[in-house]
Amino acid sequence: MTIRKERSYPFVVAGVVSAAFLAIRIWTVDCPLPADTKTASLLQSTLTLSSIAIGFLGTALSIIMSMGRQRVLRMMKDPAFQGKYYDLLIDYLMHAVYLCIAVAVFSVVGLVMGLKAGVWWAWLLAAILVYCAVAAALACERVVRLLAKILREAD
Numbered sequence: 001m002t003i004r005k006e007r008s009y010p011f012v013v014a015g016v017v018s019a020a021f022l023a024i025r026i027w028t029v030d031c032p033l034p035a036d037t038k039t040a041s042l043l044q045s046t047l048t049l050s051s052i053a054i055g056f057l058g059t060a061l062s063i064i065m066s067m068g069r070q071r072v073l074r075m076m077k078d079p080a081f082q083g084k085y086y087d088l089l090i091d092y093l094m095h096a097v098y099l100c101i102a103v104a105v106f107s108v109v110g111l112v113m114g115l116k117a118g119v120w121w122a123w124l125l126a127a128i129l130v131y132c133a134v135a136a137a138l139a140c141e142r143v144v145r146l147l148a149k150i151l152r153e154a155d
Helices: 003-027 036-066 071-077 084-113 122-153
Strands: none
Touching (some): 003 084, 003 122, 036 122
16 A cells, blocks of 8 residues: 555545445435434444544553664664654654544534534534544554554564
C-alpha cells in the first residue's frame, strides 16, 4: 500500500460508510432511531470503547518512545534510510487518538442531548458519530498493523 493510500483510507472509507448511513435515512424516511434506552446504551458502549482505545494508543506511544535505541526505530529516524517513517508513525498514532477523542465527545453529546427520533439533528449527529467511529477503528487498525511490523523487526 502506498503512503498516500495508507494516509487517506480511514477517512475515505468512513466518508463512504457515513454517506451510506445518511442515504439509508433519506431513502427510508420512516426509519427511526432505536429506542432511547437502546441508543443511550449504545452511546455508553461507544464511549467506553473509545476510552479503551485511547488508553491502548497511549500505551503504544510509550512503547515506541521506550524503544528509541532499537535498530528498527533508528532506521526509521535516519534521514538516509526512510527518515520520514518515524514521524509518519507518530502522526498515525496521533490521528487515531484524535479520532477516538472525537468519538468520545460525540458520544457524550449524544448522551447529553438525547438522540430522539423526532429531532432533526439526531440523524446528522449519528452520521458524524458513524464517520468518527469508522475512521477511528480503521486508524487504530493501521497503527496496530504498523506496530506489529515494527515489533517483529525489533532487536
